[in-house]
Amino acid sequence: MGTGTGREARDRGGMSAHIDSGGDRRPAGGILALSLPYQVVAAVALAGLGVLACLHLAMVFLHVAPSNTLTKQHGQAVDDWIYPEFEQNWKLFAPNPLQQNVGVQVRAEVADAGGGTRTTGWIDLTAQDAEDVRGNVFPSHTQQNQLRRALDWYGNAHDDEGRPKGMRGRLSEEYMRRIVLLRIEGPGARADVGGEVRRIQLRRVARPVPAPHWSTEKRSTEPSIRLMPWWDVTDADRSRTETNR
Amino acid sequence: MSAPLPAAAEAPAPAPARVPFDRRLARAAQTVTSRALGPYQTAIVRIGFSLTWLFFLVREYPHRHQMYGPDGPWSFDMARRLIADNRSFTVLMWSDGRLWFEVVYALAVLSAVLLLLGWHTRAVSVVFMVGALSLQNRSVFLGDGGDNVVHLVALYLTLIRCGQVWSLDARRAARKAARGEGTAARVELAGPVLWVVLGGFLVAATWFSPVTGEWWIHVLLWVLWLGQGLWWLVEQYAPGEPRVLLDVLANLAHNATLVVLMAEVCLIYATAGWYKIQGSRWQDGTALFYPLHLDYFTPWPALSELLASSGIMVMLLSYGTVIVQVAFPFTLFKRKVKNVLLVAMMLEHAGIAVLLGLPAFSLAMIAADSVFLPTVFLVWLGGRAARGRDRLLRRGPAAELPPQRPAREEAEEKADGGLGGGETGGESAPRTLVG
Numbered sequence: 001m002g003t004g005t006g007r008e009a010r011d012r013g014g015m016s017a018h019i020d021s022g023g024d025r026r027p028a029g030g031i032l033a034l035s036l037p038y039q040v041v042a043a044v045a046l047a048g049l050g051v052l053a054c055l056h057l058a059m060v061f062l063h064v065a066p067s068n069t070l071t072k073q074h075g076q077a078v079d080d081w082i083y084p085e086f087e088q089n090w091k092l093f094a095p096n097p098l099q100q101n102v103g104v105q106v107r108a109e110v111a112d113a114g115g116g117t118r119t120t121g122w123i124d125l126t127a128q129d130a131e132d133v134r135g136n137v138f139p140s141h142t143q144q145n146q147l148r149r150a151l152d153w154y155g156n157a158h159d160d161e162g163r164p165k166g167m168r169g170r171l172s173e174e175y176m177r178r179i180v181l182l183r184i185e186g187p188g189a190r191a192d193v194g195g196e197v198r199r200i201q202l203r204r205v206a207r208p209v210p211a212p213h214w215s216t217e218k219r220s221t222e223p224s225i226r227l228m229p230w231w232d233v234t235d236a237d238r239s240r241t242e243t244n245r
Numbered sequence: 246m247s248a249p250l251p252a253a254a255e256a257p258a259p260a261p262a263r264v265p266f267d268r269r270l271a272r273a274a275q276t277v278t279s280r281a282l283g284p285y286q287t288a289i290v291r292i293g294f295s296l297t298w299l300f301f302l303v304r305e306y307p308h309r310h311q312m313y314g315p316d317g318p319w320s321f322d323m324a325r326r327l328i329a330d331n332r333s334f335t336v337l338m339w340s341d342g343r344l345w346f347e348v349v350y351a352l353a354v355l356s357a358v359l360l361l362l363g364w365h366t367r368a369v370s371v372v373f374m375v376g377a378l379s380l381q382n383r384s385v386f387l388g389d390g391g392d393n394v395v396h397l398v399a400l401y402l403t404l405i406r407c408g409q410v411w412s413l414d415a416r417r418a419a420r421k422a423a424r425g426e427g428t429a430a431r432v433e434l435a436g437p438v439l440w441v442v443l444g445g446f447l448v449a450a451t452w453f454s455p456v457t458g459e460w461w462i463h464v465l466l467w468v469l470w471l472g473q474g475l476w477w478l479v480e481q482y483a484p485g486e487p488r489v490l491l492d493v494l495a496n497l498a499h500n501a502t503l504v505v506l507m508a509e510v511c512l513i514y515a516t517a518g519w520y521k522i523q524g525s526r527w528q529d530g531t532a533l534f535y536p537l538h539l540d541y542f543t544p545w546p547a548l549s550e551l552l553a554s555s556g557i558m559v560m561l562l563s564y565g566t567v568i569v570q571v572a573f574p575f576t577l578f579k580r581k582v583k584n585v586l587l588v589a590m591m592l593e594h595a596g597i598a599v600l601l602g603l604p605a606f607s608l609a610m611i612a613a614d615s616v617f618l619p620t621v622f623l624v625w626l627g628g629r630a631a632r633g634r635d636r637l638l639r640r641g642p643a644a645e646l647p648p649q650r651p652a653r654e655e656a657e658e659k660a661d662g663g664l665g666g667g668e669t670g671g672e673s674a675p676r677t678l679v680g
Contacts, residue, residue: 030279030496032271033489042278042493053501057508064516084333084385085378085400085462088393090516095524097535130540137544138300139602141387142308144541146318149386167330171323175386178318182311209538212531214556 056081064090100208103127104151106180109230110195117198123191125183150175151204162228176202177237185238202228281499284409285623286616290506291370291407292361293612294398297391298377299357301605302350309350312384315341319384325456333382334458336375339449352376360402363412368439370407371469374399375446382457391606394613397509403469404502406495411627440473503616510613511574514590518570527567530560536601544602552600566593577617587617 026033031042059081062071071078082088103126109117125147132143154176157169164170177200183190185197204226211219264272281287305312315321321341328338337349353376359369377399381392388396408414447470454463472491479487526532536542537549553559569589576582591611598607 027275027279029489029492030275031493032275033279034486034493038486038490041490042497043274045494045497046274046278049497049501053505056505060509060512064512084331084382085459086397088397088513090390090513091520092390092517093532093536094517094520094527096526097524097532098539099526099535101538101540103540126540133541133544133602134546135544136602138304138604139544140305140308141389142305142311144602145387145389146312148541149389150318153386167326171327174323175319178320182318209535212534212553212556212559215531 060086060088064088100206101126102148102151103205103207104147105203105205106184107201108184108193108197109199110193110197112195120193122203123184123193125180125191128183128190147179150179155204173231174237177231177233181233181237197233199230199232201230204228277500278493278496281406281409281496283503283616283620284406285411285620285627286618287405287407287499287503288363288409288411289615289618289623290398290612291363291366291402291405292411293615294395294402294609295357295360295373297605297608297612298373298395298399299354299361300608301391301395302354302357304605306350310346312387313337313350313380314346315343317384319386324383327385328382328457332457332459333378333385334375334462335379335382336450336453336457337379337383338457339453349376349379353380363408363414365436365439366408366412366414367406367469368436368443368473370399370402370405371466372443374403375466389603389606391603391609394513394606394609398506398609398613401502401506401509403465404498405506406499436477440470440477443470507616510616511577513610513613514570514573518567518573521567522571527563530563531556532563533559533566542601542603545600549600565589569593580619583617584619587614590614 031039031046034042059078062068062074062078063082063086065071103124105122105124105126107122108120110120112118129143129147133139136143150172153168154172157165157172159165164173180200180202181197184193184200186192205223206226207223208219208221210221211217276282311317315337321338324335325338328335337346339345352372356369356372356376360366360373377395381388381396447466450458450466451463454460472495476491479491521527521532524532526535534553537553543549552562569586573583573586573590576586591614594607594610594614598604
């Protein structure tokens with residue numbers, strides 16, 4: 001491994017020459033500087049670490065590779081090895097980049113001063129993010145990732161009929177509600193609705209990016225809208241949860 | 246283990262006489278046990294990632310509660326429910342107190358600074374890893390590719406001797422060597438104190454192991470901590486063969502992890518590239534057009550529009566990206582081509598930083614790429630940085646330091662040796678950036 005040229009070997013104190021001659025003078029470091037019992041320990045470590053490194057790389061490879069014979073048979077072993085700390089996904093803009101602007105809008109039922117309720121118009125939360133990102137040298141994760149990824153996750157954690165898939169599905173709903181409330185309720189909110197929010201409804205709006213002008217392709221630019229059910233807002237959905245402790 | 250580093254491949258030895266296989270094997274075993282390869286490469290990776298994470302933490306400081314705090318949208322209780330299921334490691338699960346959160350965030354920042362400077366690198370790299378994992382695992386739905394790379398490399402860095410050069414550790418070692426071994430009597434207190442404090446944290450981590458973290462991460466922490474203690478004891482009381490053995494073990498862990506890190510970078514590019522090849526947009530050469538029109542990734546719409554207005558330009562860049570990503574792992578066998586592609590990838594990431602508004606991600610990727618930078622270049626860079634610092638501080642080069650070998654001399658020496666995953670091994674006096 002990188003033993004290099006003879007000149008370098010000389011620079012390192014004639015180590016290689018010494019190895020080749022069988023040596024009556026021990027080098028200062030490395031496995032050859034050790035007596036037999038220590039050498040055994042070093043050799044075992046060398047073998048063990050070598051195997052471990054190869055195994056780890058094989059697992060990472062199988063984790064990022066497409067589904068194949070090996071992962072179909074031993075997928076659980078790979079997952080056990082990888083998750084949670086070595087999870088990775090490098091399909092960056094692959095196989096195809098995202099070709100639509102996915103946004104989320106909310107309307108809320110707000111308690112009135114008179115004791116009744118009123119319903120707000122649709123508030124575009126993603127547009128707030130887009131505005132924050134524009135002209136920003138270093139966008140924060142709260143502007144670029146929080147809502148975007150929460151919506152992604154919400155989609156993945158629900159089936160096609162919009163039913164939550166297990167614990168993660170329910171968690172993703174709670175997460176969405178808390179992100180939304182932070183933005184529409186209270187004086188610190190980006191778009192304060194001016195009252196206590198009772199219920200919220202979200203809709204996901206996907207606007208396809210129009211085909212490039214040089215392309216002859218016909219792409220529909222009609223936005224597709226997906227309405228989510230009304231959700232009751234509880235105290236657990238508000239950021240200030242000290243009372244629960 | 247003896248899988249050739251690109252270094253070896255790049256320096257085709259003239260092979261004067263045929264060396265028998267067992268001799269070559271012995272020589273390889275000696276190399277991987279006697280030296281921690283790539284001292285400059287691992288140092289630049291250390292500096293790059295600590296800098297990336299530091300920038301990120303400082304930038305997000307005003308948003309830290311909303312991102313990782315106990316009362317943020319991803320609340321403590323929700324994180325607890327998820328982590329009970331996925332078993333990831335985060336010390337933020339130890340308590341939902343606000344003070345504890347502030348302490349952890351502050352320690353994450355501090356560890357990034359100290360790792361950057363290379364102060365007690367081995368111990369600090371562990372703190373850095375714990376800090377990075379704690380924050381990221383606390384709010385796992387907040388991260389992007391940049392966080393992902395930092396997460397992985399933070400884990401790997403704990404096993405890499407990444408402070409051999411350009412570090413306060415290296416400066417201390419150089420001073421000690423200059424004073425001569427005999428005067429080692431000066432007691433170094435910081436190390437033992439740090440060790441005891443971290444021991445306390447380790448006991449806490451073990452206490453909370455039913456709450457957070459898989460078994461192996463606690464084993465890793467214990468092994469590293471006991472290893473540090475053993476190292477100190479052996480250095481004090483058994484400087485002979487036991488000391489050499491510890492050095493051998495540390496080198497082995499370093500070299501194995503370095504190979505893993507290099508392969509990891511190759512896997513990143515291979516995955517990114519090969520999956521793109523299968524996409525129709527990358528095939529028809531319009532792929533780049535679309536991200537340039539996503540609201541989340543267009544901080545400079547006019548600039549994006551300008552780039553996206555030329556079909557030829559978009560196609561060239563789209564095709565170029567795929568070609569470079571797919572080709573990169575294979576070019577490691579050819580030094581010159583590898584370096585050209587490395588420059589191309591770094592430039593592309595610099596472009597992404599600005600154009601798509603992803604500076605942290607881009608910086609992390611550039612830091613990861615730099616593990617493949619040639620030693621000659623890194624040594625030159627170090628020399629430039631040191632001269633720049635001296636000029637800035639208006640003092641003569643290395644005024645208060647034991648004389649170090651000029652970078653130029655070292656560089657010339659290596660010029661024929663290829664990238665050398667560490668041709669400038671332990672023997673030469675380490676250069677330091679901060680000293």
